[in-house]
Amino acid sequence: xxxxxxxxxxxxxxxxxxxxxxxxxxxxxxxxxxxxxxxxxxxxxxxxxxxxxxxxxxxxxxxxxxxxxxxxxxxxxxxxxxxxxxxxxxxxxxxxxxxxxxxxxxxxxxxxxxxxxxxxxxxxxxxxxxxxxxxxxxxxxxxxxxxxxxxxxxxxxxxxxxxxxxxxxxxxxxxxxxxxxxxxxxxxxxxxxxxxxxxxxxxxxxxxxxxxxxxxxxxxxxxxxxxxxxxxxxxxxxxxxxxxxxxxxxxxxxxxxxxxxxxxxxxxxxxxxxxxxxxxxxxxxxxxxxxxxxxxxxxxxxxxxxxxxxxxxxxxxxxxxxxxxxxxxxxxxxxxxxxxxxxxxxxxxxxxxxxxxxxxxxxxxxxxxxxxxxxxxxxxxxxxxxxxxxxxxxxxxxxxxxxxxxxxxxxxxxxxxxxxxxxxxxxxxxxxxxxxxxxxxxxxxxxxxxxxxxxxxxxxxxxxxx
Amino acid sequence: xxxxxxxxxxxxxxxxxxxxxxxxxxxxxxxxxxxxxxxxxxxxxxxxxxxxxxxxxxxxxxxxxxxxxxxxxxxxxxxxxxxxxxxxxxxxxxxxxxx
Ligand SMILES: Cc1cc2nc3c(=O)[nH]c(=O)nc-3n(C[C@H](O)[C@H](O)[C@H](O)COP(=O)(O)OP(=O)(O)OC[C@H]3O[C@@H](n4cnc5c(N)ncnc54)[C@H](O)[C@@H]3O)c2cc1C
Ligand code: FES
Numbered sequence: 001x002x003x004x005x006x007x008x009x010x011x012x013x014x015x016x017x018x019x020x021x022x023x024x025x026x027x028x029x030x031x032x033x034x035x036x037x038x039x040x041x042x043x044x045x046x047x048x049x050x051x052x053x054x055x056x057x058x059x060x061x062x063x064x065x066x067x068x069x070x071x072x073x074x075x076x077x078x079x080x081x082x083x084x085x086x087x088x089x090x091x092x093x094x095x096x097x098x099x100x101x102x103x104x105x106x107x108x109x110x111x112x113x114x115x116x117x118x119x120x121x122x123x124x125x126x127x128x129x130x131x132x133x134x135x136x137x138x139x140x141x142x143x144x145x146x147x148x149x150x151x152x153x154x155x156x157x158x159x160x161x162x163x164x165x166x167x168x169x170x171x172x173x174x175x176x177x178x179x180x181x182x183x184x185x186x187x188x189x190x191x192x193x194x195x196x197x198x199x200x201x202x203x204x205x206x207x208x209x210x211x212x213x214x215x216x217x218x219x220x221x222x223x224x225x226x227x228x229x230x231x232x233x234x235x236x237x238x239x240x241x242x243x244x245x246x247x248x249x250x251x252x253x254x255x256x257x258x259x260x261x262x263x264x265x266x267x268x269x270x271x272x273x274x275x276x277x278x279x280x281x282x283x284x285x286x287x288x289x290x291x292x293x294x295x296x297x298x299x300x301x302x303x304x305x306x307x308x309x310x311x312x313x314x315x316x317x318x319x320x321x322x323x324x325x326x327x328x329x330x331x332x333x334x335x336x337x338x339x340x341x342x343x344x345x346x347x348x349x350x351x352x353x354x355x356x357x358x359x360x361x362x363x364x365x366x367x368x369x370x371x372x373x374x375x376x377x378x379x380x381x382x383x384x385x386x387x388x389x390x391x392x393x394x395x396x397x398x399x400x401x402x403x404x405x406x407x408x409x410x411x412x413x414x415x416x417x418x419x420x421x422x423x424x425x426x427x428x429x430x431x432x433x434x435x436x437x438x439x440x441x442x443x444x445x446x447x448x449x450x451x452x453x454x455x456x457x458x459x460x461x462x463x464x465x466x
Numbered sequence: 467x468x469x470x471x472x473x474x475x476x477x478x479x480x481x482x483x484x485x486x487x488x489x490x491x492x493x494x495x496x497x498x499x500x501x502x503x504x505x506x507x508x509x510x511x512x513x514x515x516x517x518x519x520x521x522x523x524x525x526x527x528x529x530x531x532x533x534x535x536x537x538x539x540x541x542x543x544x545x546x547x548x549x550x551x552x553x554x555x556x557x558x559x560x561x562x563x564x565x
Binding site for chain 1: 469473492500504516523524526527528533545
């Protein structure tokens with residue numbers, strides 16, 4: 001550990017609902033946690049910009065406003081909140097964790113006895129022909145523009161993919177008076193209608209979500225927005241930027257002109273910090289991605305807890321509960337005479353969490369993406385955007401003996417670019433699992449080494465001068 | 467590509483940024499990448515090594531397709547840096563990725 005490290009009892013990465021709730025609960029117990037977040041204001045993804053909202057609540061919906069109480073409590077509590085701070089490196093030490101934090105072009109070293117990762121989720125990288133063209137953006141990215149500056153597309157976009165966020169954005173655009181021209185729902189069809197019937201308990205617990213989704217789709221239809229379901233092919237075409245979208249619906253290809261295609265293929269935990277700490281991960285069949293392995297108290301390693309969507313996709317309310325649960329677990333380890341039985345508070349949180357998570361498998365089944373998608377895409381489809389590596393190149397590297405993600409990386413440069421494999425890591429895993437006939441877990445993932453955020457030599461040098 | 471909504475929004479505080487030497491007014495809540503998309507769309511974002519055009523995908527620090535020069539420092543992640551008064555932004559037009 002560097003000698004100039006700043007010590008803290010507890011550090012939290014992320015000021016979304018999970019990180020804020022954890023910090024508030026710790027502050028209630030008299031601790032002063034340090035909270036790092038790379039954004040300029042707290043809120044995370046769901047409550048982005050809610051501290052000074054740019055968009056009318058009627059456009060954003062009630063769920064956005066729900067975060068105000070949490071933000072107010074976070075603001076009031078005695079927390080060492082550090083905005084504009086990217087945690088670009090972390091390492092396990094004998095007595096906790098070392099962290100490298102980049103703030104305003106300067107690197108600081110921190111030494112935390114305990115660490116809570118609450119770094120949230122990101123939109124899944126989902127290759128289709130032309131997804132690298134300008135004018136193709138993530139739907140969540142477009143929603144960030146809406147939250148940040150009330151920015152709306154100049155011409156009506158096409159929305160394509162699967163997941164609650166896709167319909168939420170379509171509905172928000174509708175409320176803002178700028179509805180999309182077309183919604184292409186690409187959820188895997190076989191599951192959609194069967195699953196709710198197979199899971200009556202889930203359907204009951206998830207009725208709120210189901211009703212909300214149905215209301216949004218009905219509102220879009222009433223406004224005359226075509227919603228095509230069971231779309232099973234998607235291509236973006238154009239010269240320098242997207243000019244049209246080609247999609248397959250009921251066995252036939254259709255063409256729609258557009259300058260903006262907003263894609264969304266669900267969200268997965270932001271993997272970099274957990275991966276760089278070499279934490280155990282396991283493939284989650286229903287969420288269709290890797291999740292870091294956590295115990296019942298959300299502990300992932302000694303003195304390390306993971307709360308919120310960074311540990312598994314459970315939504316904002318669950319993230320808040322998990323933040324509090326992680327805080328309670330931290331407090332337990334600090335108590336003089338820690339008891340084995342969880343407190344009433346922890347038990348109530350766990351019950352609520354179980355109830356909320358019981359509704360997820362239904363949602364996950366409804367929005368399930370086709371598992372064989374990538375293997376049915378044309379050879380030239382880019383899997384790695386950063387290094388422009390196509391599916392065909394990866395297939396031939398596999399045929400020539402590339403037997404794992406790290407070997408494929410060495411053979412093709414796939415995953416070696418500046419996004420560090422966040423967009424292609426799971427695609428490469430899927431391809432290998434399919435071709436080698438192995439499980440996702442057996443295939444595994446890239447070795448991720450710090451820095452997990454780009455730092456320049458100049459920024460590194462500042463660390464020595466403090 | 468993206469325009470500010472006229473409906474039901476708070477009046478934003480504007481700041482002046484210098485984009486390729488031209489003064490431009492933008493809401494102060496925007497990131498650099500959002501401001502550039504607002505002012506000029508995807509045009510002029512850094513090209514890929516293979517020469518193809520690229521533009522921001524994620525707006526949250528994942529894809530690295532938003533690299534841009536800010537106050538003379540090249541290859542900054544535009545989607546993670548909020549604009550401020552007097553900021554100088556140079557689009558790295560036509561430039562290829564520098565690693
Ligand atoms: C683009 C996007 C939009 C979304 N919009 C909605 C929505 O409108 N409604 C909804 O219900 N759900 C939305 N979600 C789902 C969202 O994941 C959860 O609802 C909720 O925000 C999860 O809370 P969290 O605290 O776990 O993580 P987040 O809210 O994601 O918070 C994590 C925070 O950690 C920070 N962070 C990550 N890595 C680092 C690092 N290395 N150093 C410093 N800081 C770091 C991030 O910047 C972020 O602020 C969205 C997800 C995404 C990806
Ligand atoms: S737009 Fe993806 S990292 Fe900035």
